[in-house]
Each structure stands twice: as structure tokens, then as C-alpha cells.
Amino acid sequence: MNRELLLSVRKPGRYVGGEFGSVKVSGYNDYRVAVCFPDLYEIGMSNQAIKILYREFNAIEGVSCERVFSPDTDFEKKLKENGLFLYTLESETALKEMDLLAISIGYELAATNILAVLESGGIPLFNNERKEEDPLVIAGGPSVTNPLPFGHFIDGVFIGEVEDSFDRTLKDLRDAKRSGKSRVELLAIIDADENMWTYRKHKEGRIAKKALWNNFGTRNLTNLPVSSISAVQDNGIIEIMRGCPNSCRFCHAGFYYRPYRQKKIDEIVEEADFLINSCGYNEITLSSLSSGDYSHLTSLIKALNKEYGERRISFSLPALRINTFSLSLLEELSHSRKSGLTFAVETPEDSWQRSINKEIDKEKTIEILKEAKKLGWKVAKFYFMIGLPFSYKEKEEESIAEYIDSIQKKSGLRINVNVGTFIPKPHTPFQWAYQLTAEESFRKMVWLKTYFKQNRNVKLSYHTPFVSYLEGVISRGDERAGELILSAYRRGARLDAWTEYFNKDLWEEVFREADWDVEAETCRERDLNEKLPWSSIDIGVNNNFLKYEYRKAAGARITSRCKTVCNHNCGVCNDTVLPVDNTKEYINISINETEKDSKQEKNTDKYLFKYSKTGKAVYLSHINVMNIFQGAFQRCGIDIEYSKGYNPKPKLEFAHPLSLGIESEYEIFSAFLIDCSNDEKVIVKRLNEKLPEGIVVQTCKKLRPYIQGTKKHSLMSLYGGSQYALTVSGTMTADNLYQDIENFFLEKGKEGIAEVKINIDEKSGEELIIDLPETGTKLSNI
Ligand code: SF4
Known part of the structure; x- marks a missing residue:
């Protein structure tokens, strides 16, 4: 792990693993799988599919599964500059060394991230350029049920639910590795899987059938890494x-x-x-x-x-x-x-609702909102879509505005509204439908935004029309969409689902330079008899049923x-x-109730904890550490006291927040433990079993009870100072060292350094190695 590199990028905790619940890789001879969610760590760790894959695959004998997520742009650049490869979080193995990269694609906008993961991991972008030693690359997930845009990058696309069905293929691949089979033979295993789509099969007109897990329910409840840094959904x-x-x-x-x-x-x-x-x-x-x-x-x-x-x-x-x-x-x-109150109404008029087969009773909506207000809710959120078939030619934006106005006035709640643009999706009755162009959609959105501009009770936001259009390009595209993705990737498109990264100009340039009319091809209504790019996939719903449903939609008929x-x-x-x-x-x-009643009599004691933060934990912020301890107490069944009020917080008090990047052998915090009869050593042992790598509780001590009438001291008020050891690298003279240290602390706003202990390499004489201010080890609090 390159410490200097990690400390030079945003949120280095994304790239170190070691979370509580992550597996320790032991079987390097196993069939080694990296599961990938092609977006940043904090999104990927919130994704349910990744959790399912991680558990499923690690439960198979002879298979070991690790995680990898998209690098942020700064990390990707640093890896490249340093000649390093993107690696798995568990064992820090470069992706190119793995046997299989399994990518779960949750949305179309992850397309360029997939290429970034491949290339950063040292895997050739095109499947026909991969050599014997390269991993297989298999994708899956709801956004590749039209795999054609990804056909040249991916070795195979698994269609459907992985539980059971993909396990069987994985076991075959494991056995093939054990018996030393060649890449060609491994690809033949993929081809033979009836649930696997490959470009080869597609060209031959062979159908990939969706796998269905007909035994949906709880599986093994193990091996679930708990994010150490804040995830989007914690x-x-x-x-x-x-x-x-x-x-x-x-x-x-x-x-x-x-x-x-x-x-x-x-x-x-x-x-x-x-x-x-x-x-x-x-x-x-x-x-x-x-x-x-x-x-x-x-x-x-x-x-x-x-x-x-x-x-x-x-x-x-x-x-x-x-x-x-x-x-x-x-x-x-x-x-x-x-729990927020969120309602997806989609479209306001009754007949339009019947067209999409989603009826929402307006009077009942108002009744629910009024009751919600009585129960204390102040805000409700509504989702709408514009551009739906059979309503996009109408003044749908005016109708949406009227609907929102009416429910807001009648309910008295504040209303947050989000409006998106309809994107026709493969394998649905609307797969043939027209999609609004970005410009058409933008005009409607602006009208709505302007309408509610002065209304303080309605906050309207909308999904960027051009982004929806791009999703449409990939969603119903063919190999030519793959070329666009590659071209955008080569020009630097990354993390397109993030507003701060999305580069509209870049994509517009890509579309302009294409030798076909991207907008006309993307948005046009398809003929019902046209062969669609996803025709080699059978998700179980037959085409005649979809056509019938499309006709019923035109007649606003309900199914x-x-x-x-x-x-x-x-x-x-x-x-x-x-x-x-x-x-x-x-x-x-x-x-049982008696057990609950006994909890009414709570005995609370304050404990002081000393812990160290080293290794992978160095990349965690102070707030991460606080959350980690909160979770660890819960995991080991030790109740801690919370503050009172609407939003209770755990009563954990840390003496001196430690900056990210600095190791510490001696940190302290206090907590109020409820009804804790455990010996102090037992508390330490139990906590350490539930903490991520790098955070270790050294001691814990029950404090004397507070005596009424005496002064209360916060931990911070008792803090006298800290002793630091600085890791020194680089060249400088001894005279300058102290000055640099002083500058470092002045920069950080710290005054009154009690003692500075410096480890000098005796052999190097006056030539000192210094690396300030990024790294250091905090030895103790004074
Ligand atoms: S529509 Fe009928 S046949 Fe189709 S999934 Fe639903 S219950 Fe099954």
C-alpha cells in the first residue's frame, strides 16, 4: 500500500479495505474473483447486488471473492503516474492478476467507469485483445439486459438472478482452473451457460435465457463488510x-x-x-x-x-x-x-395513469398527506416523469403543475418534487416508444421550474435532460453506442452519474463526430416488427404480450x-x-415483556478507553472513527447511552480529534455504558473483535461515579498535549528540521508544543529525511 500516494488523494479510505466483516484472503490458489460495482466506493458499498455476490461467491468452496470499485479521477491518475494497477480491497491484488472480474452494472451511466476499471486494473479493454493470463470479464445486472453496447469489452453477460445459476458456472470455472484449462476452454464454459449472453452467441443468433431464483429468501448471513467511511446509504x-x-x-x-x-x-x-x-x-x-x-x-x-x-x-x-x-x-x-414520505405518481391525468398502468387516487393522496401532517410530517416528496408515451405530445408540464398546486394547498404540507424524463427500456411494453430529445425535455423542465420559482411551499428539481438522453443512447443502443462510450472514455469521461464530473460538452462532441445521427436513432419510435438489439435475450416475458400491452397503453386500458x-x-x-x-x-x-421491563431500571457508568489507530485506519477521518465505535458497541451487544431529543446521538466523547493520515498509539475517548456487568478486560476483548483493521482498544477503565455538586470535566478540558514522532523522508539539514516542525504546527494552528521527539537515522549524519506535514505518529496524549 503506497502511503504517500494514498495521502495525496481524496478520501483514501475508499482504497484500503480492512472493514469489519470483510474477508481475509487465504486461498491464493482458489479461483479468485473480484466483484466490481463501477462507481465510487461509497456508492458501491450501498449496493445490494454487490453484497449478494460477495456472500454467494465466498460461500463456494475453492472460490475467494474480493471487492473493487471505480477509482476517483485523482486516484486513477496517480496509479497511472506511478505505474501501478487498480487492486482489490481485500488482498491488494492487481485486477489483471485475478481469475474473474464480475461487474454488476446498476445504471447505464457507469459505462465509462467500466472501461476505467479495466484499464486501471491492467486488463485490455477489448475482449479479443485479452491473453491467456488475463482474467475473464463478466457483467450482470439490470442495466445490461441490452448488452450490445458492451459486447466488445465484456467476455460474457450473465442474464438474471445469480443465486444458484451463476454459482454452478463459477464452480465449473473453478474446476477448469484446477485442471489447468486454457482461456479458450474457459470461454467455452461461458458460452455453454444458457443464462450467459456473449457477443459470439449473439452473432450466431443463440438466445440467452434469464436465470430465475425460484427460492427467494434468506441465504447465508455472513461476510458483509460494513463501510468504515460514510457510504451514500449507511x-x-x-x-x-x-x-x-x-x-x-x-x-x-x-x-x-x-x-x-x-x-x-x-x-x-x-x-x-x-x-x-x-x-x-x-x-x-x-x-x-x-x-x-x-x-x-x-x-x-x-x-x-x-x-x-x-x-x-x-x-x-x-x-x-x-x-x-x-x-x-x-x-x-x-x-x-x-422515513421520508415519498410517492412516485409519475403522471397526473387519470387516462395517462391508465396508459402506464399505474393508477394513483388523488383524493386518497390528499387524505394520506393530511393525516401525515397531523402526525408531524412537514414535507412529502413526489416523483413525476415527462415524455411518457401517449402524454408527451400534450401539455403535460402544465398538468403536473396543476396537480402539485392542488395537493399542496389541500394538504398544507411542503412538497418537494423531482421530475425525470421517461427513457424507454428494453424488455418493457414501452421498448418501442419515442423518447424526448434533450432539448424537448429541457423546455418542459424549464417551464416547470419557472412556474414554481416563487412558490415557497414547492421545491422542484429535475433530472438533467441531457443525462436522460445519454441513458437512452446506451439503453437501446447497439455496437455503435459502444463506440461512443469508448470515444467519450478516451476523451476523459468518467463518473458520468455525478453532476460534478459529468461533462456535457465532451459527450456532445462525441455525438457530433459520430458518423450516424445519434439523436434521431436514439429517440425514434421503433416499429413493432423491428429486430431490436436485445432480441437475443429472453427474460421470460414473451414479445406478443409486450406488444399487446403497448396497444393497451394506447387505449389507456389497465392490466x-x-x-x-x-x-x-x-x-x-x-x-x-x-x-x-x-x-x-x-x-x-x-x-419477552419481563425482559423489556427490567431494562427500565438503567444503571449507567462512564468508561475511559485508550485505543490505537494505525495501518489502514490511518486513512479514516475522525468522524469515521466515531461512527465505527458506535457500530462496534452495537455489534458486541454493549448498550451505550444516547443524548435525548429528536435526533439522539451516542454519548461518546473524544479527547482530541486526530487528523487523517496520522497514526496514533494513544487516543482516548469516554462512553456511558448501560447495565454493563462485564469485566474491563472482557469489554476490551469484545470490542476488538468487532472493530475494523487498524483500530485496537488497548485498555478500558470504569471511572468513579460523578458526585453531585462537584465540577464536571470534559475530556478535552483535561487534555494537556500530545507527543509526536515524525517519520522523516527526503533530504534536509538538521538546522532546518526544527523550523519546519514549528511551521507544521503553526500551519495546523497548534501552539505550545511540549516535546518533540525525532527519530534520526544516525548513519545519515546531518542529512535528514523529512516528510512534512502529511505523515507522523502520535505517540501519546500528555
Ligand atoms: S402477469 Fe401473470 S404470468 Fe406474468 S408474471 Fe404476473 S402472474 Fe405470472
Whole structure:
């Protein structure tokens, strides 16, 4: 690990691994897989697919799986300048040394990141340039159900759900490695997998079928790395239902993950317990495409709140459908205000809603919002789309404005609105539809923005039209879209999903220079009989059903939701594949009432902890360390006291925040432990088992109880100073050293240095090695 390099880039904690729960790589002879989410660490660590892959693959005998995420632009540049390769977080192995790179593609805008990961990892960009020793590159995920734009970069695309099906292929690849098979033979294994799309198969007209995990539910609950630096979603996620019973005609996931399968309630509880007690999460999202459709949702939330509410664990739900929303559910959600109220209405007029097969009762919406206001909510968030088929030619923006105005006035809540542009997705009834050009979309967005400019109760934001257009280019594109991605990548496009990185001019230039009309080809309505670029993929839903649905949309006709006895014949269900409902209403979880009552009498003691922060932990900020200790206490089942009020915080007091980049052998903090009868040594041992690499608690001491009427001292007020040892590198004279040190502390705003201990290499005489101000070791607090 190149310390100097890491300390010169933004958020170096992204590149060091060592998190609690990450695996220790031992089997270097195993079949070595790197799972990759092609975006920055904090996005990738929030992604559920990566967690599933990591657990699945590491559970296979003879397979070891590590993680890699996209490098930020500064890190990518530094790797290149130093002749280094992007590496896995667990064992710091260059990607080119791995056997398999498995990329989960969650959105089209990750396209250039994929190329950056390949090239930074030392893997040739084009599959036909890869040699015997290069890893296989396999992609998967909802955004590659039209793999053609990626066809020349990827060796294969796995279509569908990895559980079980991809495991089998992975075992075959492992066995092939053990018996020394060649790259050609490994590619033949991929080709033979009926769920794998490859460019070769596509050209031959061979179909790749979607893999379906017909046994959806809890698997092993192990090996889940908990992010040490703040992730975009620092919460535990439980997938309570896969698929969705509603057939919203624009929704790719709704068709791709058919049929819907609800997780058993006991499995949800088991997962909640694991995420809270073993991983240390205190916010849990009950996620699915439409969580409101989960049977007995209210009683589930009620039971979870009853069990975990006292421990300040909150449960939230992503966007809900008004039609499945009940007032009792609202009441349960009000126990945990962290759950925002979010409604995806999509389009305002009744007939347009019927066209997209998503009816939202406006009167019920207003009723829910009024009740929410009574229960204390102040804001609700709404999502709309413009450019939907059969409404884009109308004054849809004016209709959206009217709708928002009306619900805001009638409910009295503040309304945040986000408007996106419809993008036709493969494998949906709208796959043939027209897409608004960036300019058409922009005009509508500006109209809406201007309309609400003076309205303090409505905050309107919109998804950048050009970005939606770019998504459309890739979403329905063919090999030519792949050429555009490559051209943009070569010109420096990276992290296109990030506003601060997205370079519209660069992409416009790429489109201008293409030898085909990118806009006309992207946005045009397709003929129903046209051969589409994703025609070599069968996700189970037959084409005639999609065409029928498209015609029904034109007539604003509704298709009823999926159910176990269904006559829609979309092609997915059969004798063995059926929707799965949770039939059990939850009754009780585990803790008995007497146990809970005994917790009313709380005995709280203050403890002082001494810990060291070295190695990988050097790249963690002070705030990261505070969060890590909070999670570690929860993981080892030691209750700590929280502040009172609306947003309680753990009462952890740190004496002296340590800057990122500085090691310390001696840091201190205090915490109030509740009903802790453990011996101090046992507390230290238990904590150390739950901390990430580099943070080690050395001692812990119970402090004398505070005596009423005496002065209270904060830890910081007792802090006298620190002793530092500086690691010296580079050349300078001894006379200058002290001056430099003084300047360093003055720069940092520190005065009154009590003592500076300098380790000088005796052999080098007056020639000293110095590296200031980035590195150093804090030896102790005085
Ligand atoms: S066959 Fe019916 S229940 Fe099954 S996925 Fe299709 S529409 Fe839904």
C-alpha cells in the first residue's frame, strides 16, 4: 500500500479495505474473483447486488471473492503516474492478476467507469485483445439486459438472478482452473451457460435465457463488510420482496424480476437481527420495487418497531404507492421520522395513469398527506416523469403543475418534487416508444421550474435532460453506442452519474463526430416488427404480450396486477414458477415483556478507553472513527447511552480529534455504558473483535461515579498535549528540521508544543529525511 500516494488523494479510505466483516484472503490458489460495482466506493458499498455476490461467491468452496470499485479521477491518475494497477480491497491484488472480474452494472451511466476499471486494473479493454493470463470479464445486472453496447469489452453477460445459476458456472470455472484449462476452454464454459449472453452467441443468433431464483429468501448471513467511511446509504437493507405485482408499463425492473416473490416474515426478522446485532446498523431499509405491496406490511413494521424502537433502530420504506398505503402504516412509520414520505405518481391525468398502468387516487393522496401532517410530517416528496408515451405530445408540464398546486394547498404540507424524463427500456411494453430529445425535455423542465420559482411551499428539481438522453443512447443502443462510450472514455469521461464530473460538452462532441445521427436513432419510435438489439435475450416475458400491452397503453386500458391464479399469460409463470405471497401475519418477535421491563431500571457508568489507530485506519477521518465505535458497541451487544431529543446521538466523547493520515498509539475517548456487568478486560476483548483493521482498544477503565455538586470535566478540558514522532523522508539539514516542525504546527494552528521527539537515522549524519506535514505518529496524549 503506497502511503504517500494514498495521502495525496481524496478520501483514501475508499482504497484500503480492512472493514469489519470483510474477508481475509487465504486461498491464493482458489479461483479468485473480484466483484466490481463501477462507481465510487461509497456508492458501491450501498449496493445490494454487490453484497449478494460477495456472500454467494465466498460461500463456494475453492472460490475467494474480493471487492473493487471505480477509482476517483485523482486516484486513477496517480496509479497511472506511478505505474501501478487498480487492486482489490481485500488482498491488494492487481485486477489483471485475478481469475474473474464480475461487474454488476446498476445504471447505464457507469459505462465509462467500466472501461476505467479495466484499464486501471491492467486488463485490455477489448475482449479479443485479452491473453491467456488475463482474467475473464463478466457483467450482470439490470442495466445490461441490452448488452450490445458492451459486447466488445465484456467476455460474457450473465442474464438474471445469480443465486444458484451463476454459482454452478463459477464452480465449473473453478474446476477448469484446477485442471489447468486454457482461456479458450474457459470461454467455452461461458458460452455453454444458457443464462450467459456473449457477443459470439449473439452473432450466431443463440438466445440467452434469464436465470430465475425460484427460492427467494434468506441465504447465508455472513461476510458483509460494513463501510468504515460514510457510504451514500449507511443503512442495512433487507430485500423484502423481489419483483413487483404491478405491471407499470415503463418499469424495466417490474418486467425483469417477474414474478414477484415475497420473503417470509421469519426470514426478514432473521435478517433484521443480523444487520442490527452483527453488523451494527441502526437504520434498516425494507426495500423492494414496491414495498407497500408486501402482504401484512403494517404488522411487520409494528412488530419491528416494538422490538427495536427502544434501541433507536429505525425502519424505513422506499417510495410507496398510494394505493397500498394505509393510515395505520402511516402511524407506524411516524415512530421513526427518518422515513421520508415519498410517492412516485409519475403522471397526473387519470387516462395517462391508465396508459402506464399505474393508477394513483388523488383524493386518497390528499387524505394520506393530511393525516401525515397531523402526525408531524412537514414535507412529502413526489416523483413525476415527462415524455411518457401517449402524454408527451400534450401539455403535460402544465398538468403536473396543476396537480402539485392542488395537493399542496389541500394538504398544507411542503412538497418537494423531482421530475425525470421517461427513457424507454428494453424488455418493457414501452421498448418501442419515442423518447424526448434533450432539448424537448429541457423546455418542459424549464417551464416547470419557472412556474414554481416563487412558490415557497414547492421545491422542484429535475433530472438533467441531457443525462436522460445519454441513458437512452446506451439503453437501446447497439455496437455503435459502444463506440461512443469508448470515444467519450478516451476523451476523459468518467463518473458520468455525478453532476460534478459529468461533462456535457465532451459527450456532445462525441455525438457530433459520430458518423450516424445519434439523436434521431436514439429517440425514434421503433416499429413493432423491428429486430431490436436485445432480441437475443429472453427474460421470460414473451414479445406478443409486450406488444399487446403497448396497444393497451394506447387505449389507456389497465392490466390487473399479478396474482397466483393469473390469466395474463405473459410467459413467465408455469407449473413451477409462480408469484409468492407472504401468508403469515406477524405475531411476536422474541423478547419477552419481563425482559423489556427490567431494562427500565438503567444503571449507567462512564468508561475511559485508550485505543490505537494505525495501518489502514490511518486513512479514516475522525468522524469515521466515531461512527465505527458506535457500530462496534452495537455489534458486541454493549448498550451505550444516547443524548435525548429528536435526533439522539451516542454519548461518546473524544479527547482530541486526530487528523487523517496520522497514526496514533494513544487516543482516548469516554462512553456511558448501560447495565454493563462485564469485566474491563472482557469489554476490551469484545470490542476488538468487532472493530475494523487498524483500530485496537488497548485498555478500558470504569471511572468513579460523578458526585453531585462537584465540577464536571470534559475530556478535552483535561487534555494537556500530545507527543509526536515524525517519520522523516527526503533530504534536509538538521538546522532546518526544527523550523519546519514549528511551521507544521503553526500551519495546523497548534501552539505550545511540549516535546518533540525525532527519530534520526544516525548513519545519515546531518542529512535528514523529512516528510512534512502529511505523515507522523502520535505517540501519546500528555
Ligand atoms: S404470468 Fe401473470 S402472474 Fe405470472 S408474471 Fe406474468 S402477469 Fe404476473
